[in-house]
Amino acid sequence: MAVPQVVVVGRPNVGKSSLFNWLARRRLAIVDDYAGVTRDRLTTLIEHDERYFELVDTGGMGVEDADNLTADIRSQIDAAIDSADVILFVVDIRSGLVPLDEEAAERLRGIDRPVILVVNKADHEKLDSEADEFYKLGRGHMICVSTKQNRGREELLELIKERLPEESGAEAEEEPRMKVAIVGRRNVGKSTFINTLVKAERMIVSEVAGTTRDSVDVHFELDGQRFTAIDTPGLRRRRSVRTDLEFYSTHRAQRSVRRADVVLMFFDAAEKTSKVDKQLIQYITDNHKPVIFVINKWDKLQGQIPTERWVHYLHAQFPTLQYAPIAFITGQTGKNVKALLNHAQMLFKQSRTRVGTGQLNRLIHAALERNPPPMYQNRRPKIYYGTQVGTEPPMIVLMCNEPEGFANNYRRYLLGVLRDHLPFGEVPIKLYLQKRPHNEGDEPNRPPKQARAET
Template sequence: MAVPRVAIVGRPNVGKSSIFNWLDGRRLAIVDDRAGVTRDRLVTLIEHDGHYFELIDTGGMGHLDSDNLTKDVEQQITAGIEEADLILFVVDTKAGLTSLDEFVAERLHKVEKPVLLLANKTDHAGLDNSALDFHRLGRGWLIPVSVLQNRNRQELFDEILARLPDYENEEGTGDAPHMKLAIVGRRNVGKSTFVNSLAQAQRVIVSEVPGTTRDSVDVHFNLDGHRFVAIDTPGLRRTKSIRTDIDFYGLHRAQRSVRRSDVTLLFFDCMEAISKVDKQLAHYIEQNSKPCIFVVNKWDKVADTVPTERWVRYLREHFPTMAYCPIAFITGQTGKNMKALLNHAQMLFKQAQTRVSTPKINKLLRAALQKQQPPLYLNRRPKVYFGSQIAITPPTIIMMANMPQGFPPSYRRYLINVFRDHLPFGEVPIRLFIDKRESQTPEERKKNAKLAEMGEQAEDEFGPQDNYPGN
């Protein structure tokens, strides 16, 4: 996919991440008054007036990182500049020209690419003369902008599109990815190493320092002719341990990444015990009905001494309500078993998009009700009239009954397990709704009788009723 790229660069605290969010129209990057918040380069696909380009946010040049990651941050900045077709050099009108601005300009003089000089925080026309001082940097076409006042956004888009390569005739421009994978887990379980292995590049910073990743980073990669997005997320801490804005926004970015994803990979470190953070993450994934794979990483360290069955039992004991989730054992650093993991993720993606006909659902539902009737409610037996699948991703089934409140959680779980065992949704969440219907009209009885007859005549992919589990 040939999409031009635009990189945002500048010294710390000039509003690079604010401009990134402003142009995208969403709060993607963390914005904080402290310098050095952005470390990895963030990428988002921008569409404007039918044109597409990738926008890249980078860390602040010249900042000494508090966790001794300055070299890694600089490598991310360099990579962003090298892959870009256009540079947005951001300065701060209110702060004026600084020595760090001159340092950035000197570095960009060595880059043979077009540059737009964005004088940010030029909140009104009265500050335009102050912005003119940045002409002394000698690099880039000057545009006064203000994120706060939404000033000159359209002009900026016009200048960007005017300077980008023409990829209009390239096939596939703007195509959506085949699948989005959210990689989540607590700190230092190997998420970023896994993402770099997928991208086959040092796409995000990897360090033993807990909390190295602060934003959710979209990384595009290709597999078997399909385009994917892996979303690397910040490592999470227990809620009571969140003490800074960075941790707070990191938590919300990770949660939003789960919501955006088609499949979520929940990472565990095979050398560490399951923690409360792991359980909180799993609960959030389950709440959002996302297909999930439990990924046990760094398996090469214990492969010769710990059988996989032990970890399988361990996970099932701690996450009994997610027993449908498959489990993968990988080594992210070497890439071992990663192809099999991605193939399995695609299987879950397809399962979540599967539709099953109403006759098949009703035939299976009748068998389940005959095998185990719902318990009495107010001395009456609840009746089920029919069921139907009403949505995909996740598969969602609605049942019409006379007394929805008469189906306790245990019986609802029984029905979901029946659907999971006999429909092609074996490894993904299933949502079940029970709606109230007092009685059936003659026309509805006739229609449902016809559906039942169709179900009897349909190809029975679940086997005869005599083979139903428990018979």
């Protein structure tokens, strides 16, 4: 199963980033009294009592950004809440209950996941009685903590652990329905492709760009396998998004990517890639989704240019996604569509695969011997062991002596080794490098308590 996510939310300046650093025991997020410092989501891996979860920091709810990034910050917060398994709703006991706290509570009103109300800056027990007014928010179990005085950390971690989803000891007997998001800019043939899949005119197909305004789920079966195809609106450049309808279409398309197990990124065979394509692929990459590049309308160019030219072109445009498969189809006639869906099913299985610790460590040690990491501060960085802690995407933790000693190019080398020799050849891998605590021996039996992610 995927590693659960615990998301930190709240209005600006309640100490969300301080709480994030405090729980991680490392200074990862920027802490400043200026509202709106945190914009993008920050993520780190936490272990407590043999349970693992990703802790996610978010921007302040209700902040008006000085650089006109308010909509982007709000989108990042919404994405984090959508993916959350547990929510930490942070308030400030010293400033008391303010209207922005009530607005944040209203945003969480319809969320059906566990919420823990974290009353921060309660530096001593005498302040705890002042927290009673926060009961008005009506959200979750309340706990008073102080990041400055290191008060309540273990109790908060225990509350989080109790609310994490139950671990599944084995995969479900019945294969889950794979969700495939079909994305791309306008008029690349996404709806025609879905109509071909289900052999019915479920989507409105038109030569007028932008016909599909909302994301629509279509359920179907192919060779006994169940699928859900998510048709999404065609996206356009941000500065061209002028209406509320177009804004929410973009938001829903992004949400469809987050919901999907595999993303089919559509291109028109007769057109070059655009800035919109690059923005979409960056969003897919940021969300660690398996992706297939789909060159649609190939019948228009078949025999005129070789497929290798498109392959080289896409590799040059998106060098970090060399592992992503590339399919050439004609959605209108159905040519190669079945093979595309079968390949998507393969990626889905790859993303859900687990490998044994022994197999993983033999591979890591062989990679280290074949190509040792460069010296760092007059000593060579070491990796003691590795383990896979989650799936969808595969998440691997490497325990080492100096995480900073492994440069980006060496991390990419390790990812390449994992992708070449493990059953994750065509999907994203989350790789965390973590410093081993001093009280652990050379052969620890479990992974680290904090980590830095690479993909």
